[in-house]
Amino acid sequence: MSSIKIKLHQQDIDKLKEVCASFNNDAGELINVLHKAQGIFGYLPAEVQEIISKELNVPLAKVYGVVTFYSFFTMIPKGKHPISICTGTACYVRGAEKVLDEFKKNLNIKVGETTADGKFSLSCLRCVGACGLAPVVLVGEKTYGRVAPDMVKEILAEYKD
Amino acid sequence: MEMLKVTIDNKTVEVAPGTSILDAAAKVGIQIPTLCYLNLHDLNIENKPAGCRICVVEVEGRRNLAPACATDCADGMKINTHSIRVLNTRKTVMELILSDHPFDCLVCAKSGKCDLQKMAQDLGIREIRYQGEQSHYREDTSPAIIRDVDKCIMCRRCEMMCNEVQTVGVLSGVNRGFEAVVAPAFEMNLDHSECTYCGQCVAVCPTAALTEVDHTYKVIEALADPTKVVVVQTAPAVRAALGEEFGLEPGTLVTGKMVAALRQLGFNYVFDTDFAADLTIMEEGTELLTRLNKYLAGDTNANLPILTSCCPGWVNFFEHHFPELKDIPSTARSPQQMFGPIAKNYFADKIGIKREDMIVVSIMPCLAKKYECSREEFKVNGDPDVNYSVSTRELANLIKLANIDFHNLDEDDFDQPLGESTGAGVIFGTTGGVIEAAVRTAYEVHTGKTLEKVDFEQLRGMEGVRSASVDFNGLELKIGIAHGLGNARKLLEEIKAGTSQYHAIEIMACPGGCIGGGGQPLHHGDSSILKARAQALYREDAGKAIRKSHENPFIKELYEKFLGKPNSHKAHELLHTHYFDKSNQITIE
Secondary structure (H helix, E strand, C coil): CCCCCCCCCHHHHHHHHHHHHHCCCCHHHHHHHHHHHHHHHCCCCHHHHHHHHHHHCCCHHHHHHHHHHCCCCCCCCCCCEEEEEECCHHHHHCCHHHHHHHHHHHHCCCCCCECCCCCEEEEEECCCCCHHHCCCEEECCEEECCCCHHHHHHHHHCCCC | CCCEEEEECCEEEEECCCCEHHHHHHHCCCCCCCCCCEEEHHHCEEECCCCCCCCEEEECCCCCCEECCCCECCCCCEEECCCHHHHHHHHHHHHHHHHCCCCCHHHCCCCCCCHHHHHHHHCCCCCCCCCCCCCCCCCEECCCEEECHHHCCCCCHHHHHHHHHCCCCCCEEECCHHHCEEECHHHCCHHHCCCCCCCHHHHHCCCCCEEECCCHHHHHHHHHCCCCEEEEEECHHHHCCHHHHHCCCCCCCCHHHHHHHHHHHCCCEEEEHHHHHHHHHHHHHHHHHHHHHHHHCCCCCCCCCEECCCCHHHHHHHHHHCHHHCCCECCECCHHHHHHHHHHHHHHHHCCCCHHHEEEEEEECCCHHHHHCCCHHHEECCEECCCEEEEHHHHHHHHHHCCCCHHHCCCCCCCCCCCCCCHHHHHHHCCCHHHHHHHHHHHHHHHCCCCCCCCCHHHCCCCCEEEEEEEECCEEEEEEEEECHHHHHHHHHHHHHCCCCCCEEEEECCCCCHHHCCCCCCCCCCHHHHHHHHHHHHHHHHCCCCCCHHHCHHHHHHHHHHHCCCCCHHHHHHHECCCCCCCCCCCCC
């Protein structure tokens, strides 16, 4: 597993410990803690997993096991605007793959990669529970419904900065 | 209690609620095949992820087949364990497992002892109809254990051992789907992790995904070197299990045949780790009494309880997981590491050879001993006190390689002086044995009286955590015993919390103690084998003329002529060690 060696700043460590504490350092809350941690760092580097392992008193191998089991979690840093395309059954049937292809073409990256400028990253996920809006695309925390391939350029343009 | 009536293959059986189909079938002599399932009844160890699906059976009225290990009986259930549907499914399941398994049985370390191979044979697999992708992982070699996860079938027995039983937490299922595998965090190497090398994962692995680092060939090379004097020491638990590798009943003592075989293999001196166990008692027992006397004199820094330190898996455990307690265990080295310097100093001098011309080989029931003898603090100018540590299984292979007819060997005796041992040294190999041996000596030294009865039944047994007290002439010595690192953890947490009531605690890393070590013949989940081995050691002890370590004449001579007295400066130099804080030594690549 490739992991980028990073050094966490003390403030990051404190923040992470606060997250753990907000879940009472309960081992049963591991997934929730990882979720929040990924929200803070954008990904889950080894050092973050180590701290969570110590705080929740869960073996590091178990933490890593959970991180590698759920496709939502990643150990690769995401772009500033992470793009997730739902390829669950409903979205797939309604053309998610064509939408995905359009994103790949426009950004010139594959699924799981980040653009060279660090701005966008591309991932697939399985069902966000909004099947009525299929196909669904998430950019950061913003949700786009009924996305057609010809809307992709427009969506990306919103994040020109 | 309301009993349930079930019919299995037309046989009716009554079982208590909560009984699995697998156990119910066993009651009427039907052995449903299992692969991932493992149950060591008396040790509270059960693995039933219901993952392999080999044990599926047909239950009348149920749509799908049921895994027998994880399905409880219900009243009136009618079960068929070998219908055509069951047999076809089992075969398909097996072929699918094999479709992602290397086909190198002929040269595999586990060949002939592999549960997967045996199951394929039992199910009559003659072809594999499924050709698919095969997993490829890098091999991971540590000082004691090799992980070849291409051979992992995801039974997760190792994970259960490492997490639930040993609470070491190094191995876990990671990734998903076809990529899923059991591995340490970040798929790092074992020697970068907190692995204790207890080897319990190896002991339960059904395939060769986890095996020991094999040193048999290094021993063969040493024996073939005419410039070396090759000395061997054998741990107590080996004699109670080696016979199993030659088809003998578990619990058969093969001490004499083992000695004869070692001599025939060409070892120049066949000695006994039991001698070093007696020496351990002199050192550790003296340390116990010193601390106890301080405590009785009102010294609040007496450092009690004292913990035994004979078990290298246990030493690794506290160095990684409880470094704050590293000053509490006895500083006495393990018997293996006491034997080394005595052989390479005292005995080498006695026979007039230089240290570097002697090779010390140890035969151990243990895999952590392989790591232990490679520790830097047990070397002098790069020369290890113990050169090679080989397991009981490896010794059996050596004996077979040398064309020795084990069954027809005449019994032989150990060489002197380092082969002489007492009954106290023998019982080191089972849980409770070290502390019983220590009590036999400490009692007599402390009270100045002779023990009427040397058997301390209250210290024996298979309960994971035991406590007992021994009357030391009015002083009630409180003793704790734990085997299995998960049980050890419970006693350590008490010490940390300041609630421990014990004066002395014995800890062994493996369930059952060394008799259940990671280097022993594979028990395949039968805990009666472990009990039989323990009983064998108690039998050997009972049959010994001398049963107290301090009465071993060669131990007395060793102190008179060489060491001075227990815990002397020289004894400290050669027979004691120090421990390290390894809590931050995980290396992330």
